[in-house]
Amino acid sequence: MARPVFLLPFALLLLASTMASADVVEHSFHVQNLTVRRLCHEQVITAVNGSLPGPTIRVREGDTLVVHVFNKSPYNLTIHWHGVFQLLSGWADGPVYATQCAIRPGHSYTYKFTITGQEGTLWWHAHVQWLRATVYGALIIRPRAGHKYPFPKPTRREWWNANVIDVENEGLASGGAPNISDAYTINGQPGDLYPCSQKHTHKIKVVQGKTYLLRIINAALNNQFFFKIAKHKMKVIAVDASYTEPYVTDVVVIAPGQTTDILLTADQSLGSYYMAAHPYASAAGAAFDNTTTTGIVVYDGATSSTPEMPVLPAFNDTPTAHKFFSNLTALPMDHTGPQCHFKSMSICS
Template identity: 50%
Template sequence: FTITGQRGTLLWHAHILWLRATVHGALVILPKLGVPYPFPTPYKEVVVVLGEWWKSDVEAVINEAMKSGLAPNVSDAHTINGHPGPISNCLSQGGFNLRVKSGKTYMLRIINAGMNEELFFKIAGHKLTVVEVDATYVKPFKTDTILIAPGQTTNVLLNAGHVTGKYLVAASPFMDAPIAVDNITATGTLHYSGTLSTTATTLTTPPPQNATPVAANFTDSLRSLNSKMFPAKVPLTVHHSLFFTIGLGVNPCATCVRGSRVVADINNVTFMMPKISLLQAHFFNISGVFTDDFPGNPPEVYNFTGTQPKNLGTMKGTRLYRLAYNSTVQLVLQDTGMIAPENHPIHLHGFNFFIVGRGLGNFNPKKDPKSFNFVDPVER
């Protein structure tokens, strides 16, 4: 098939329950022949896939969670290209090993293929120049730590600026809420050519698990390249203005051990998986599969980041919000403190979008839009 209008790094994965924990990989779309990168061409490109690993069958993990009504068990290890590194219960694992030549520049195509956890990634003694996220170019900036959420991709340039040596590569979790995560750091080695294997590895300390300033600084640094060849075409006319609250709830569950199940919801609606594909039902006009009454705003307005309602129940349904072809949508995603405040990585299939603003607390529709970035917002 022919790919048009796209280039960069993307993630592919299985779509049946938790099979995507192990059935996944990289889609590398090279620039059109004759079109250069908007940065110096790297000496070599390397795909780096970050993941999570369980000692159990991943299908058994999610099935047990469905039976219990609680969240799935956290993973037993993080991985870098399938290797956890020399962790205590797997001492024979040497880990991911990236060999480099002094003076050369490498492009790392980093992917978070994990199920749940946002990850920090850093390499001891080296700065990383971020040049692309989710297959869109960004204004290059240097950092010693990147943050990458499940499903996201980040391309960075690594300058092998030392003469010799071995340097620790680390992938560690980010969670700034009282939520259980796998706190084991995956490790690997950046190994300069000519360096003896017995050479001591230069270490680095990952950010603290709750390093919100590090995460926020990275996210705030992302800007579209917005060059003549790669402009940021931000739509300025809005046809639909939607406000989605993201949270958790608790619903009755007759088959669950505790008689209830923790669920996710958007605008207090918990999605029910249909037995027929939504697109199939739409194209073939099959009735009874979904309804088109998904609320564009939360049914109840309250202090979303303050005291939460006592009723934790949600509405259940396979509900969609219809949009006319070529419509422009402004969507505000508002996190809530239902059960516990936490990060909720969200991705949209089949479309790119611009992130024109972000902040803490409750969205203020009168004040916050004044600070929206319509010039060079990051596109994802």
């Protein structure tokens, strides 16, 4: 059985992974400005290690993660480890002025914490203003060495992200809502429904009959999303690094900051199929970008290059969203150990 991962900002990400067991996993993040070309224009963004999305971190449950952050950008920033329990390490969580002071331009900071009691998909992102629009990446937690997934092992894994400072500051100065985005992305690419984007549309290749683990991360600033793959069912098996009772669906609904792990079986005819996402927006009168971002699932051996498009729910389809969330049930776990609550605070000058 196979397995992929996705990140939404809206951004969606996909990747294959192999990782040896390790007690300490160490990374260096160099945060600096980067010029990218999207939608026929060049834009200066802030990114980690020169990539959008940023680097994917892979650990096993029980590992200690050490990340050295070097702030070469013109902004204050911190890195938040979204969804990590941070048992006995709350100071490493990353919300600026809540658990730590900002890392100032030209300065560095080292995060160190242990991944305890979690398996699945989480993510990391900047936690100052709207820098998280481009400063983010996946955090993949595999079972401890010798332990297995609570479902048949997939063939491979991939991930995607469904996805700024000036925009936020303009909104704060005017007292009005910030401008809506110009595009959503899958793994940093808007998809071929946007101008100047077809050549870079994100694609994943699958083999007929194989099963893949897709890790979906909604790294969008504010939007929930509907996500579908044309003619394919998806089996939800985890949310926010917590296993769920398997739930088969043709649409995934995912909120900002949330992660969802799904199993996708390549059980259709050889061909190409769009995976597509657009917003779920139930608030009347609220402005939002109503465009659709796409990637393409391509079967090995397919001769047709024209993908089939899924029919996405209406933007305000609350019954579909409610049905999806109502069917998510946690997989029973052993909670025999002590349950503690920890609080931390920081003082900044």
